[in-house]
Amino acid sequence: MRVWPAADYTRVTLENDSNLKTNHFIVKDPERLVVDIEGIDLNPTLKQLVAKIQSNDPYIKGVRVGQNRPNVVRLVFDLKEEVNPQVFTLAPVGEYKHRLIFDLYPVNPVDPLAALIEKGEWPTQPALPEPETRPQPKAEPRNSAEAQARREAPEEKQGTTRMVTIALDPGHGGEDPGAIGRSGSREKDVVLAIAKRLKAKIEQQPNMRVMLTRDGDFFVPLHVRVQKARQVQADLFVSIHADAFVEPTARGSSVFVLSEKGASSTAARWLATKENAADLIGGVNIKHHDRQLASVLLDLSTTAQINDSLKLAKAVLGEIGGINRLHKGAVEQAGFAVLKAPDIPSILIETAFISNPEEEAKLTDDAYQDQMANAVLTGIRKYFARNPPLAKSRMM
Structure with a gap:
């Protein structure tokens, strides 16, 4: 049993000697993901999943594990928000055996661009100018009013000004x-x-x-x-x-x-x-x-x-x-x-x-x-x- 919490999504992995069949469904108010795993009985490894859910997991509040009926174990994930679950199996590869994967994606995922804009500092000078380019001295206007206007005007941008x-x-x-x-x-x-x-x-x-x-x-x-x-x-x-x-x-x-x-x-x-x-x-x-x-x-x-x-x-x-x-x-x-x-x-x-x-x-x-x-x-x-x-x- 492995848990991979992240801002993008949380993944829960069950690795087993054989392929596992599942049924899953969402229960509302409060949000829960219910997964029934067929062909197994409750065991100490499955019980360990409860302790593997961290309090700072973005999407899982906690999990309950129990024997729903003979040869069927039920996992109930109590969720912090609405998710789009993806439940799928992976065939053995490399050092892994059969894997059952639960990927819990938020219904409203964070837009990477919006996240950058939210914390970004906007440019006040040209981005990465050519090192050989040196600014030429500006001739100050003789007329004092013109000089004052130039000082108050936005600086003339050289090259590309953006992040x-x-x-x-x-x-x-x-x-x-x-x-x-x-x-x-x-x-x-x-x-x-x-x-x-x-x-x-x-x-x-x-x-x-x-x-x-x-x-x-x-x-x-x-x-x-x-x-x-x-x-x-x-x-x-x-x-x-x-x-x-x-x-x-x-x-x-x-x-x-x-x-x-x-x-x-x-x-x-x-x-x-x-x-x-x-x-x-x-x-x-x-x-x-x-x-x-x-x-x-x-x-x-x-x-x-x-x-x-x-x-x-x-x-x-x-x-x-x-x-x-x-x-x-x-x-x-x-x-x-x-x-x-x-x-x-x-x-x-x-x-x-x-x-x-x-x-x-x-x-x-x-x-x-x-x-x-x-x-x-x-x-x-x-x-x-x-x-x-x-x-x-x-x-x-």
Whole structure:
């Protein structure tokens, strides 16, 4: 029994030796989700679910577990608000056996863009001006009235004046731990820590804000990561990983962009295939999956997006090379599903190999995480200095 509370949704997972059949329904006033699980009897593991519901869970107030009738156990989730439940099963994969999943989504989910706007500080100066550009001295008008009018008039804006939005995507999460190092370090924890450090540094920059695709330990499907970035009209999408290889000697950092024509190397193809399997490990409700929307996201990537992504990737790779050995000296390309937003320059950073004991130690070190965040930020700033963001609607 596992519980994954998050602002996006709460997931409850029951893992079992065999497939479980269920019936579920909602009861109103007060809101409750009732789930009948067939083919099992009440046991100590099921009773443990009561203690696993935390008081700060956004959607579950508590749970009651009982034997409803022979071979049928009933779970009653007392809810804090109205939810849209998704109840589904997952076939065994990786180290998991049969899983029964309850995903409790709010009926009125938070709009990522509205959340950014609510806490955002609006620009008072041009966003990320070219470093070579220096303001020219202004000639003060001789007429005192004209001078006073100029002082009271709004400052004339040079370049683009708007918030730059960066989507940071810590890989894996929740049911999907990602790669695991020899000392037990989990990729999902390491990359979230780096992403949070990077977020804090970016938000110290003028006119820059950040949306995290996940800010805690919960699973986010690949296409939802892309959707979140598009919902906030992100200017960049940066996916952060720390993968493993079959050989513990593999080491070094890498930066990847999307490829429409095949991978740039066998290793890149292997890695993309592995990352694209995250939905199988994390668990996606195929029946509820918006396949049409997902296919649009995966098929509309353009040459322009890839070209911009390459520019960003080269800038970031150059900075990362200053703090860690590079696995490859050039940007690599492969068909990563998470990089397929058609209108957002997108990169995937492999910060280091968690399967390499030396690099695992780096990845869990505060100083290295800070250095990695600084390097990525510097790369992003260099990219924008050479490729200023285009104007967008003032609603942003």
